Amino acid sequence: MTDIGIFLGTDEIAESARDAERLGFESVWCWDHLAGRYASLAPEVVLATAAAVTERVRVGYGVLLAAVRPLPLLAKEVASLQYVSRGRLLVGVGDGRGAWEHWHGGLRDAPAWDALGVRRADAEARTEEALRLLPGLVGGEPTRFAPGGVEITLAPAAAAPPLLVAGGLEDAVLRRAVAFGAGWFPAVISPAQVADGVRRLRQYADEAGRPVPPVTVAVPVQLDVLAGEVAAAREAWCGWSSTRTRSIPTTRRAWGSWGRPRRRRSGWPRTSRRASTGSC
Numbered sequence: 001m002t003d004i005g006i007f008l009g010t011d012e013i014a015e016s017a018r019d020a021e022r023l024g025f026e027s028v029w030c031w032d033h034l035a036g037r038y039a040s041l042a043p044e045v046v047l048a049t050a051a052a053v054t055e056r057v058r059v060g061y062g063v064l065l066a067a068v069r070p071l072p073l074l075a076k077e078v079a080s081l082q083y084v085s086r087g088r089l090l091v092g093v094g095d096g097r098g099a100w101e102h103w104h105g106g107l108r109d110a111p112a113w114d115a116l117g118v119r120r121a122d123a124e125a126r127t128e129e130a131l132r133l134l135p136g137l138v139g140g141e142p143t144r145f146a147p148g149g150v151e152i153t154l155a156p157a158a159a160a161p162p163l164l165v166a167g168g169l170e171d172a173v174l175r176r177a178v179a180f181g182a183g184w185f186p187a188v189i190s191p192a193q194v195a196d197g198v199r200r201l202r203q204y205a206d207e208a209g210r211p212v213p214p215v216t217v218a219v220p221v222q223l224d225v226l227a228g229e230v231a232a233a234r235e236a237w238c239g240w241s242s243t244r245t246r247s248i249p250t251t252r253r254a255w256g257s258w259g260r261p262r263r264r265r266s267g268w269p270r271t272s273r274r275a276s277t278g279s280c
Contacts, residue, residue, distance in 0.1 A: 005029055007062065008046055010039050017050035021057040027090060028054075029062035029218075034112060044077050051085035060090030062218055063166040063185060066130035067095050067123040068116045071145065072152055074130065075137035082138060082158035091134075092185045092216070094166030095127040096120075124172070131180040135160035164216050169197050177213040178204045187218040 005027030006020050020028050030046040047059040059081070066074060082089040096113075113120040137143050140157025144150070164185035167173030174197060177184040184201060186194065194217060205212045 005058075005060065007031070008050060010041050013041075013046055013049045014053045017054050017057065017059075021054045025057060027058040027060050029060045029090075029092075031062055032064050034068075034116070044081060047081055047089070048084060051081065051088060056088075058088045058090055059085055061092050063092030063094040063164070065096045066093050066134075067126040068113070068118050071126075071130055071133060072137070075134055076154055078134060078161065079138040079154050079156075079158045082161050083156055087159050087161075089161040090164065091161050092164040092166050093127060093131060093134075093182070094185075095123040128176065128180075131163060131165070131176070131182060134163065165213075169193060169200075171200075174200050175204055177201065178208055178210055181210065181213070183214040183216055185216045185218070189217060 004025050006016070006025055007029045008016050017028050028047075028050050030043040030050075031040060032043045033040050043061055043064065047061070050057070050059050064074075064078075069077075078089070078091060113123075118126070133143055133145070137152070137154055138158055138160050140154055142151050142153045145152070163180065163182035165173060165177040165180065165182045166185040166187065167176075168186050168189060174184065176182075178201065184197060186197060189197075194215065198212075198215060201215075202212050
């Protein structure tokens, strides 16, 4: 089975989320950027709106820049979204320095980090702290952020959502996905590179005695689809992605587009491929 997700834009968010659910898409996603190539809204607002008007479709950060937020507030945001969505949240976590951020723009330059009061050099450490502590915080476990520090317990508690480590083929990224039991979430990457990443994930997982992480891939493309042709386009994307990823038997291929189907032709400038263990 192939699951396909769409990226939501800045217009008609509720309508787009309802359309995604009605048309059988698996998930809706929103990026987290202060600024960049495209206008963007705060992801917690977009995802809360999508969750409020749907019943089945999953809602996901694609991706959350954990390094630029105070972790207790970030955990409260994630826990609240998981709670109001009734367990449908997916959390891609990036450090703001990967290919997706470079493609989209935003936090590529030091001045942007300075404006947020965070040293870019601390991004990796802050991201790993978030991956380590978020599941417990969201689940309502008492958590200390430093020895002798204040203990924080969030309520209401929620089930920890699936975490996806954003990044490319860097060893640090792949080992991070294995170490934290999270999925791997590369972007702007070829099928051959995905296959190489999966091979290395297996190797690192075997070495650590841990499960092989699932995979989700986000790819920017341009689609031009009539509203009445959405189902056919969905199946075409499934077939296209399957023929290009058959060498990756541990992943389920999934593609999605950003935008709402309209009666006129309209461009859908982004897609994401949602992938986890299974086959197409």
